[in-house]
């Protein structure tokens with residue numbers, strides 16, 4: 301079922317939690333609703349579910365307005381952050397709840413619950429009570445329960461927030477597979493960008509009740525439309541007066557520039573190919589992060605973080621190194637431009653320092669992004 | 682797995698295996714325990730023993746005669762009838778009040794919560810007087826009722842009214858915190874699964890609060906049967922007609938029929954003991970079973986595996 305939201309507002313007393321949001325979700329897509337805490341993600345989900353009534357705006361499911369339609373009639377499945385399983389019912393009865401509401405025959409219910417149990421990999425546990433299950437198992441029961449009445453839209457509120465990192469990772473992949481297989485339109489809320497980027501076909505980034513950007517993860521990551529998105533997704537450092545940097549003299553000095561660790565190369569002079577265009581920096585700190593080193597380098601009063609593969613020779617704190625900034629995001633008013641370093645050698649050979657961060661928190665595109673042909677002109681004086 | 686189970690830490694009884702350096706010196710402990718036991722003994726156990734020994738002092742026959750006497754039986758019947766009406770009424774009221782308070786926001790909600798407790802803070806005698814002033818012969822509705830031949834004060838309806846008033850906080854007070862702790866997530870989940878209001882109430886809400894409700898009902902019943910003050914004011918003490926068990930005990934006592942008085946009183950004491958027993962087992966289940974009460978719900982929601 302496709303979802304369309306237009307000009308959606310929700311106030312709690314005088315506080316506006318959702319401020320005029322527009323977005324559309326195609327049928328069968330897995331969409332991540334991403335934003336910091338308090339940005340209104342849960343509220344949007346509850347509005348879609350019909351658990352909150354919007355103050356203004358339109359919500360359409362499959363082209364039909366659902367304003368005024370009660371939650372029971374919206375054909376949605378909702379999985380709560382803490383699952384909200386019925387503690388006095390067995391796993392079987394929890395999953396069967398929605399089917400009993402539909403007055404299906406016992407045989408049918410039995411069969412459907414068995415299928416769902418197999419689907420979520422919990423066959424054999426149907427007689428257990430929720431409190432006799434692990435966190436991950438409860439999560440899957442909640443998922444099966446939401447799927448049982450065959451909803452056309454699945455809404456998940458921070459489905460993995462209460463699980464530990466290992467379980468979370470495996471369930472993530474599992475859920476993505478499951479949703480793809482079922483082809484059910486799914487919107488999941490998260491404030492974990494790694495989770496969002498890894499699972500979603502499309503991201504909706506929210507901040508303070510507003511929609512900042514919608515698009516495929518790679519696009520949102522590579523071409524953040526607002527400084528907020530650039531900061532929120534991936535690691536980023538703001539550069540004041542970007543025109544003082546070598547190779548970026550043409551950038552408006554008053555524009556806001558943001559650099560990501562993967563846009564920066566750091567090394568001793570013999571290691572860098574773009575030597576003439578490189579700045580000089582002093583290594584501040586070096587952290588071992590497992591798969592790589594995080595190196596903080598001070599350049600012209602700013603501290604930049606870069607990641608170096610852990611097998612590489614790593615500079616020591618206090619060392620003078622060369623820093624080549626390959627690319628900047630430049631924000632000017634409503635416009636964002638990806639600006640390449642003018643002095644970059646063409647064609648550039650692959651940067652050696654790139655690689656996923658050990659904690660996986662920073663990056664979306666794995667490997668080297670192709671050279672961007674897009675829009676430096678926008679930010680030129 | 683790296684899940685830290687909060688239940689594993691919090692679930693431990695605070696008294697059990699507390700290291701010595703965290704607990705009080707032996708002497709202090711001993712004194713506290715002795716003091717508590719002395720208190721209990723003098724105020725609870727001793728009176729209970731006295732009631733039963735006095736009641737059985739002149740033998741089982743006299744005891745049996747005292748409680749099967751016509752007036753005693755009618756008092757028992759009346760008390761049971763009053764409780765049989767007051768308890769369900771207050772169950773209904775308590776559920777409605779708890780539902781309203783925990784599921785809706787409306788103006789005057791805080792006032793309602795305070796008002797629910799009013800019967801606990803008003804002396805039962807005042808409660809009885811209120812009823813007399815409202816429905817008595819010279820009361821506000823007195824003439825109107827008299828015209829229609831309805832008698833409330835000094836009759837069964839008055840007893841019920843007084844009892845309902847005095848006992849109405851029990852269920853609501855028990856349910857409100859339980860339902861608050863329970864939250865609305867389960868009900869909302871049921872809603873999105875297509876369930877209507879009635880089904881949600883019977884299948885989701887009620888099972889979750891059943892122990893709290895039962896606990897409230899047991900307390901309501903105990904108080905309904907044992908109530909003296911308010912009932913005394915509205916009863917009129919018509920023997921064999923408007924005397925409940927506690928009132929009957931008083932009458933016997935005033936007539937120096939001590940053995941009979943204690944025999945009938947022993948019925949109330951027995952009721953108290955049964956109530957205590959039920960309460961104990963309800964409390965235990967309340968705590969043990971997730972979903973029974975606030976403690977259970979939290980443990981059920983948080984513990985990981």
Ligand SMILES: Nc1ncnc2c1ncn2[C@@H]1O[C@H](COP(=O)(O)OP(=O)(O)OP(=O)(O)O)[C@@H](O)[C@H]1O
Nearest residue numbers: 312315317335336337338339340341342343344491
């Ligand atoms: N029922 C409510 N009454 C008043 N304010 C509310 C209510 N629900 C949410 N809010 C407010 O609306 C804002 C958005 O809340 P929401 O729960 O949607 O945030 P969120 O993005 O889901 O955050 P989190 O990641 O912490 O769950 C918050 O500032 C919150 O305090």
Ligand SMILES: [Mg+2]
Nearest residue numbers: 341342343457
């Ligand atoms: Mg939320």
